[in-house]
Amino acid sequence: MPPAPPVAPTTVARPASTVRVLSRLLTWARPAVPRVVLGGCTALGASLLALAMPQVLRVLINGPLLTDGSRRGVVLGALVVLVVGVVEAVLVWCRRALILTPGTGVEREMRTSLFRHLLDLPVAFHDRWSGGQLLSRAMSDLGTIRRWMVFGLVMLVVSATTVVVGTGLMLATAWQLGLVYLVGAVPMVWLSFRFRTGYKDVARRARDQAGDLATTVEESVHGIRVLKAFGRGDDALDDFVRQADELRETEIDKARTLSRVSFALGALPEAVLAVALAVGVTLAARGELSVGALVAFFATAAVVNGPVERLGMLLAMTLDARAATDRYLQVMDTVSTVSDPPVPRPLPPPGPRGARLELDGVRFGHPGRGAAAVGATDGPDVLAGVDLVVEPGETVALVGLTGSGKTTLLQLVPRLYDVTAGAVRVDGVDVRDLTRADLRRAVAIAFEDPILFSASVRENVLLGVDGDTDGDAADDLLAQALDVAQAGFVHDLPQGVDTVIGEEGLSLSGGQRQRVALARAIAVRPRVLLLDDPLSALDVTTEAAVTARLRRVLTGTTTLVVAHRPSTVALADRVAVLEDGRITGVGTHSDLLAHHPHYRFVLTAMQVEDHRLDDALHGTKVPR
Ligand SMILES: Nc1ncnc2c1ncn2[C@@H]1O[C@H](COP(=O)(O)OP(=O)(O)OP(=O)(O)O)[C@@H](O)[C@H]1O
Incomplete structure (x- = not known):
């Protein structure tokens, strides 16, 4: 049974605020900023155009429709609605086209930086971090960050702006109804705040548990021979199921927290609109509010309610991205203690008998x-x-x-x-x-336990040899190293020294692997x-x-x-x-x-x- 994966250690004090944590993504996202901002502007444009539609309606109803019944006015109004609709659709398409590519570019850059940093970190770091935790950071955490950057972030800004501008328009169109809407917004803001606090921790827990689960899979697959040989497959499965259940519980916890706030953010605006409708109809009946204003108010509210309902989901995406960023930075902020000196010294020229x-x-x-x-x-x-x-x-x-x-x-x-x-x-x-x-x-x-890479014998043996060593010299080093290590058996492999020796050289016997690993050390001519x-x-x-x-x-x-x-x-x-x-x-x-x-x-x-x-x-x- 694989040992319980260790909890990933915390290596640095993490900043507390979500904005501060997420703003650190700029280090990798800077080249993508112009396109993301442009994409955000087009999305905002589309959203504001949607808000403009009710105003067109108001003018139409209060003007040509209810007063003189002019056909020309109606056709003109319909044309305006059509043009606004088409422009809105074009803007939405532009947003997608502008933001898609830079998102994948940022993800690639962050992934490369992480891998470079992992290679640089000392063995002491790798002793304490499980493979699954690092793998989940490199894969699913970065995917979450990309999705947030290209969709969550943009839509959050656009939705928040739409809600603010829309509420302003509602106040301007019918201030009495606007006030009713504003009063209804107070519990929504409070709920969102509470949601943020509760969801943040559970989002982080889910990610850590997913990393632990990945570690269990990795260790079990790596040690599959031991598990099978000792008949411990069922225990490994039990262990996996227990961890998978824990993760499921956390995910359910997350979904419950999100669905509670989503329900509230969906139901509250509707309830507020019901009250506003009663007030609005009464005012219109008394002649204190025009029918056009009443219709425009509700059409605007319909546009605003969409982003309000989405706010829960967008906040959840943001908090997930924060948890993912935290985990990413936890590794990136770890300073390598084994580094090159600021002023390195050269080695004296090699003596004929080796070094002291x-x-x-x-x-x-x-x-x-x-x-x-x-x-x-x-x-x-x-x-x-x-x-x-x-x-x-x-x-x-x-x-x-x-x-x-x-x-x-x-x-x-x-x-x-x-x-x-x-x-x-x-x-x-x-x-x-x-x-x-x-x-x-x-x-x-x-090493006693030779690690070979999924590559040819030649590549494995010449791993430590300078890349710019010319072909013939490299061939000589290879031949001599294989000879000294008594690894002549490689010439009998199907493609000789060009045979790929499989993941970690598992297709070779223990003694054969040791000899290839020994040849690798010798080939460096250290x-x-x-x-x-x-x-x-x-x-x-x-x-x-x-x-x-x-x-x-x-x-x-x-x-x-x-x-x-x-x-x-x-x-x-x-x-x-x-x-x-x-x-x-x-x-x-x-x-x-x-x-x-x-x-x-x-x-x-x-x-x-x-x-x-x-x-x-x-x-x-x-x-x-
Ligand atoms: N990565 C590590 N993290 C923590 N402790 C370690 C680590 N590697 C080795 N140790 C501990 O350091 C001590 C020395 O281990 P080391 O492997 O150097 O011994 P060794 O003399 O080579 O043993 P052997 O002859 O069995 O190969 C042991 O107590 C071991 O548990």
Whole structure:
């Protein structure tokens, strides 16, 4: 069963007012403003023309119709109505044509900015944010913002203006009836205000729950093999249904809140008009109001009532857009703590034997899940003062018990995380003083769990190689990297190195994926190669062959390798023991074996694990 998705952490204090939040969309929407404003003007023009119609009616009724019965006047009036109607239709079409394209442009721009920012944010951010929450921000939240921008915003402005102008016209046409309408508007304004407060929170809750649901789908699909293998499909379904029910409840809550206000905004104007009708007819009967004015008042009220009834729906769209914008800005406002220095330092020219790697008093603790800020280090120190030097061209194996921090230490070198104290230096330069591009050209890492992309073997292996490397040089790098990583099997794939190896390389075996991932690190020809037990899925013979080739070919590379097996340790020049967050011993395998009790303990644990795997493979009972 997939773990419950974490609640997305809040990373910045968010502005409270809806106008302020939505106005920040201008950062991306600025190029679209002229067309949106023009579209809004045409929509407003159409709406004002609709309001003009009753005035034409009034003139017609009070003039040619009721007084002299002139046919010419009636025909003229009818022509005016026709022209006004046609112009109104043209204006509505213009609004749609003007606003459609810029809306999609803004959505695209915002989506690209979000993706760029996600790529820039440090691993610590991605540790704490679930994929579904980010996916729902990139897709449905941005869709909501686009719809609001091209329809909700424009129609809200147009409707509000129509209501104000229309009420003014009603007052001018028949002030007594206008006053009745104004009195009726007071509860409508109050209701709208109450609606705003209630709907805002529920709109945000629905979006967060939709993000959690997306996370559950993503995790379940990702872990489908585990769910099936352990027969936990029903549990996963139960979990999904529970979350889907929660979301449904929230959506119903939203719909109820909206329908209450929509009902009130639909019924109240009608009730007010009923009162106005009674008053109006009485006044007309007494001769205090002309029939033309009475008809014009009600025709205007009919035009105004449409926007009033729509106000609830438009307010709901606005509050949905606010919730979506809040969620979008929550990510965009997160400042990347791992960034390039203002004045970067260059690396000295590479030496013939690789770089000197130095860890000096390095401390680091993973920020706890749900921490308030990416840079927060409220977790305990995993590394509590690591001192280690790997000389140029040297291969050092890093050993320690499970969870001692070996992977964490490796990840500090290419700045996947930044140290909280101390420094990591490559050829004497603090990695934080280098641009990330320079650093990642100098340092390459191969992980134990190799992530391959849905692309050809060639693209996967050359991922870290400079894009402007010419074709032949890239082919050489590819061939050599595949050779060193003993990944010759790729030539037997249907299209050789051009075979697309499927989503995350799932069509390859674990050992094959590891070798392609290792080739990817080697192809960079880095000064420092970091291997996080990247050969764990290989048999001992292939591992020995790979390591021997590595040592022969990568003479200009300094290697730090996390070792989980005695066979990996044996291939290193020196071994460093990580214990309680510190390096407590560095030396050759035999030195440490003789003098370092913790090393002996770790090695014994490795051997037991190795035998257990071996026995398991050969069907022998494993003593515990
Ligand atoms: N992303 C993370 N967020 C929070 N804690 C983490 C994270 N990654 C690792 N840890 C914690 O840091 C500690 C060190 O983990 P690390 O993976 O570095 O150990 P390791 O020595 O490589 O373990 P192993 O030998 O099992 O691979 C562990 O207690 C682990 O739970």
